[in-house]
Amino acid sequence: MHIMEGFLPHPWWEIWFAVSLPVVAYGVHRMTAVTRDRRETLPLLAVAGAFVFVLSSLKLPSVNGSCSHPTGTGMGAILFGPWITSVLASIVLVYQALFLAHGGLTTLGANVFSMGIAGPLVGYLIFKAASRSGANLYLSVFLAATLADWATYVVTALQLALAFPAATGGVLTSFKAFALVFAVTQVPLAIVEGVVTALMFKYILQLRSDVLVRLKVVSESTVRKLKEAAA
Amino acid sequence: MHDILDDYAHSNGLAWVNPRAKLLLGLGSILLCVSAPSPLVPALVALTMSLTIVGPARIPLRFYSRLLLIPLSFALLSSVVVIFLHGSGEALLSFEVLGRQATVNSEGANLGLLLMSRTFGGMCALFFVALTTPMVEIFSILKSLHLPQVLIELSMLIYRYIFVLLEEAMMIHTAQELRLGSSSLRGSLHSFSMLTSVLFLRAWERGEKLMVAMDSRCYDGRLDILEREAPRSPRVTVVVVIYLAALGAVALLCKDLTLI
Numbered sequence: 001m002h003i004m005e006g007f008l009p010h011p012w013w014e015i016w017f018a019v020s021l022p023v024v025a026y027g028v029h030r031m032t033a034v035t036r037d038r039r040e041t042l043p044l045l046a047v048a049g050a051f052v053f054v055l056s057s058l059k060l061p062s063v064n065g066s067c068s069h070p071t072g073t074g075m076g077a078i079l080f081g082p083w084i085t086s087v088l089a090s091i092v093l094v095y096q097a098l099f100l101a102h103g104g105l106t107t108l109g110a111n112v113f114s115m116g117i118a119g120p121l122v123g124y125l126i127f128k129a130a131s132r133s134g135a136n137l138y139l140s141v142f143l144a145a146t147l148a149d150w151a152t153y154v155v156t157a158l159q160l161a162l163a164f165p166a167a168t169g170g171v172l173t174s175f176k177a178f179a180l181v182f183a184v185t186q187v188p189l190a191i192v193e194g195v196v197t198a199l200m201f202k203y204i205l206q207l208r209s210d211v212l213v214r215l216k217v218v219s220e221s222t223v224r225k226l227k228e229a230a231a
Numbered sequence: 232m233h234d235i236l237d238d239y240a241h242s243n244g245l246a247w248v249n250p251r252a253k254l255l256l257g258l259g260s261i262l263l264c265v266s267a268p269s270p271l272v273p274a275l276v277a278l279t280m281s282l283t284i285v286g287p288a289r290i291p292l293r294f295y296s297r298l299l300l301i302p303l304s305f306a307l308l309s310s311v312v313v314i315f316l317h318g319s320g321e322a323l324l325s326f327e328v329l330g331r332q333a334t335v336n337s338e339g340a341n342l343g344l345l346l347m348s349r350t351f352g353g354m355c356a357l358f359f360v361a362l363t364t365p366m367v368e369i370f371s372i373l374k375s376l377h378l379p380q381v382l383i384e385l386s387m388l389i390y391r392y393i394f395v396l397l398e399e400a401m402m403i404h405t406a407q408e409l410r411l412g413s414s415s416l417r418g419s420l421h422s423f424s425m426l427t428s429v430l431f432l433r434a435w436e437r438g439e440k441l442m443v444a445m446d447s448r449c450y451d452g453r454l455d456i457l458e459r460e461a462p463r464s465p466r467v468t469v470v471v472v473i474y475l476a477a478l479g480a481v482a483l484l485c486k487d488l489t490l491i
Contacts, residue, residue, distance in 0.1 A: 004302045006265050006273070006353030007309060007346055013265065032381045039450075040442045042381070046388030047396075047438035051431055053389065054396040058404075058426075070427075091386050095393065098361040099236050101301040104353055105258070106265045160309060166316035167339070177312045192420070199424030200431065208432055 002096070002111050003156060005104025012163040017109030020090075023117050027087040034084070045080070049088040052076055053095055056102075070193045074148030075200070077120035078127050078141060079215050085124075089116030114155040123148025137205075137218060137226060138198045146194030153186040154179065206230070236298070236361040243363050244289035249464045250368035252471050257360035259475040264352040269488040270345050272478055273352030279474070280355035288363050298358060299351075306350045314343035366390055370456060384454050388441075395437065400430055 008016070035042045052072040059069060076085040090112045096102040103111050123144040130140035160182075161175035204212060209223045218226075240246070245253065260280065264273045284290050317339040370390075373383055403426045406412075413419035 002305070004305045004350045004354065005261065005357050006349035006351075007306070008265075009346075009349075010266055028379050028382055031385075032379065035381055042384065043388065043441040043445065044435065044438040046385055047392050047434040047441070049385065049389040050392030050396050051434045053393050054400050054430065055427060057397070058400060058423075087382070087385070088389075091382075091389055094386075095390070097357060098366075099393075101236065101298055101354065101358065101361070104357060105261055106353065160312075164313045164317055164342075174312075174316050177316055178309070181308055181312055195420060196424045196427065199421070200428040203425060203428035204431060207428075208435070211432070211435055 002093070002103030002115075003107040003159065005097070005107060007104075008107050008110055008159070008163055012159070013106045013109060015109075016107075016113050016159065020086075020109045020112040020117060023083075024086050024090050024112065027083040027085075030083045031087055045084065045088065048076070048080065049091055052088060053092045056092070056096065057100060070196065071115055071119065071149050071152055073115055073119035073152055074123035074127075074141075074145030074193070075197050077123040077148060078144055078217060082117070082120045082124045085120040086112070086116040089120070110156075110159050114152050114159060118155040119148045119152035122151040137222060138202060141201045142194040142198040145197035146190045149193045150183065150186060150190040153183045153190075157182045236358070237366060239288075239290055239294075239362045240365045244287050245283075245363040246365065248363070248467055250364050250372060252464060252467045253364045254360060254369070254372065255468070256471045256474070257356050257364075259471070260356035260359075260478070261353050263475065263478050263482060264349050264356065267345075267349060267352075267482050268486040269482075270348035271485050271488055272482045273345075273348040275478060275481065276352035277348075277355040280352075280359045284355075284359055284362055288359075290362050295358070295362075299354070302350055302354045306347050310343040310347045313346060314339045317342050367456065374456075380453060387454060387456070392434065392437065396430060396434055399433055400426065403429060 031045070035045075052075075055072045055075075056069050073085070073089065076088060080088070090108075093103055093108060093111050093115065094105075097104055097108065126147050127140050127144035130143055131137070135143075157178035158175055160178045161171050164174055165171045166173040166177070201212075205218075205223065205226060209218075209227070212218050213220055213223060260276045264276050267273050281295070285292050285295055314335055370383060370387055373386075407422045407426065411418070412422035
């Protein structure tokens with residue numbers, strides 16, 4: 001869930017801008033370098049950004065009746081790495097605020113941190129660690145997407161707790177309460193997002209495995225092995 | 232499916248007004264809301280922005296009132312947490328939940344109300360910008376602010392492809408619904424993943440085609456947009472500045488106002 005416009009008071013909204021800005025700036029720097037070397041990446045990154053936006057405007061199949069949207073943070077991080085994902089996520093978050101009324105402009109810094117930086121970073125690290133340990137590709141994708149989605153909500157709860165510490169017990173008590181409302185309820189949805197992302201990778205691998213190879217998500221040999229296993 | 236606010240940005244009654252003035256009004260109001268010490272200023276912002284949106288901008292009231300419900304669930308949930316946890320002062324309400332004492336005191340209640348009003352006022356100002364200012368004009372403002380070229384270019388291409396992909400997603404979704412694609416949880420998970428993967432691959436193929444199209448039109452690393460000469464409107468700007476100054480004055484004068 002995005003933190004809505006106006007909810008974070010001074011000085012917290014400025015602090016999260018200050019935290020997120022250097023990361024996104026570094027992402028822009030990386031992106032400039034990549035697009036200078038290989039010009040064809042810009043259109044591909046653009047359609048990927050638009051894809052993340054559309055993905056986040058679709059309703060996930062719900063388990064408990066509540067409706068929620070996939071964040072796409074884990075998927076972005078697996079495909080493009082955390083730096084470029086942070087730039088894509090920032091643009092997508094501005095559009096979500098302007099076109100869908102999700103999130104806001106003063107809370108943009110905080111939302112970019114939770115959805116564009118913390119979530120993708122967790123997803124990326126988990127995906128790398130799981131792949132290196134020799135886990136099945138789909139299992140790695142599932143773990144990365146689930147935990148990236150969930151990490152996003154834990155960070156959101158933390159951001160709210162820091163801004164509004166409880167009178168007795170301070171930040172920790174407040175964090176427990178916000179986590180109860182936002183992070184615990186999110187567990188089933190995070191799992192659904194993990195399942196959906198893993199299935200998505202399965203279909204992409206069957207139809208256009210060259211895309212994944214080119215993005216260096218999987219190697220040729222893994223693709224061959226997975227295809228043989230499926231056949 | 233969602234209502235895309237952008238549809239109205241091109242056809243509303245204020246589409247011709249200088250975009251810089253509209254942006255100044257929207258962003259200025261948002262900043263005043265977020266730093267308002269009492270719920271009065273956010274309430275005033277919500278009122279004036281809503282009147283401008285359904286009045287001169289001629290956005291249908293029914294559409295606008297549906298939009299206002301979007302921030303409601305987040306604002307309510309988070310404010311309730313704040314109300315119960317925060318502050319000291321006299322207890323207004325105290326009861327037992329699951330063996331724990333839950334107390335609402337005046338400071339917490341005031342903070343909760345202030346936060347709700349800030350969110351509400353801020354969202355109204357955000358809606359104002361979203362509903363009255365076409366994205367293309369925001370791009371040209373961003374360009375004149377000298378943001379990194381690659382960032383603006385990427386934003387413009389993403390903007391273009393959002394609508395292409397949304398349509399595609401909607402068509403796939405309809406096709407799946409017609410074939411009872413979401414009749415069970417298993418089925419709907421399957422359909423949803425199929426939708427996203429097909430959407431990703433189609434997006435990717437469009438990206439590859441776009442590359443060819445841009446190359447054949449001599450793309451050299453920058454996209455130029457035709458900028459419409461924005462109408463100079465000192466009158467509008469003056470009105471906006473006066474409005475913001477008045478709101479600022481109200482905020483300063485009534486900073487100790489609380490509801491409870």
